[in-house]
Amino acid sequence: DPRVLEIARRSRARRCRFSIKSTPNDEITVTDNAITRRAVDGVQRLVPLSAVKVPGQHLLSDIVAATAVGSLAGVDAESMTRAVGTFTGLEHTLEFVREVDGVRYVNDSKATNMVAAREAIECFGMGLVVILGGRFKGGAFEELCPGLIDRKAVVVAIGEARGQIRKSLTPTIDVRDAKTLTQAVEIAATLACKGGTVLLAPACASLDMFRNYVERGAEFKRAVKMIADRSSLDRGE
DSSP states (O other), X not given: OHHHHHHHHHOOSOOXXXXXXXXXXXXXXXXXXXXXXXXXXXXXXXEEGGGOXXXXXXXXXXXXXXXXXXXXXXXXXXXXXXXXXXXXXXXTXXXXXXXXXXXXXXXXXXXXXXXXXXXXXXXXOSSEEEEEESBOOSSOGGGGHHHHHHTTOEEEEESTTHHHHHHHHTTTSEEEEOSSHHHHHXXXXXXXXXXXXXXXXXXXXXXXXXXXXXXXXXXXXXXHHHHHHHHHHHTTO
């Protein structure tokens, strides 16, 4: 970010560059399956990637940044590894809700723009069903096409942006409509295959249907619980 670099250039504070891609200028980076720190006396392993529990390159970048701060503050590698290993993420941010009949349900209600939704989609593989929509905030839904195509994903569209989503993505992407989020989850459950994922990554604001993204995420989780409860009844549990 040029603005951040300009602030850093003018600051008299200790500067530390970090990245998930190893470049010669980065002090804290990811190499050899670990978050590492380059020092005068060599490379120091700080946190093994096996300790990272959250999905996605963008969340890994956050952990690398936190590791940089911890390292500069004098926190030892063992303590940082322990802290990273106990962090499973934040509610409504790529939050694993539960698995039902072999399908994983993930709540990323906080993905209210195209960049966040694209990054969420890229966290998962084939067999993906994405719930998109709400109040449009800008950008282009076409930005999501490469990730959706690569995963042969199906989209369930909700909210005010339903028509825009359909117009932007079809016929390249299979798009279904839902009047409510609960209905969208029901439709997604019928489309998802065992081993697949149903992902709420709206790329839109929630204010057309909910008070905020938190309420939207809570509704998603309630709908998933209804599916799980019905599945348990069907199995006689």
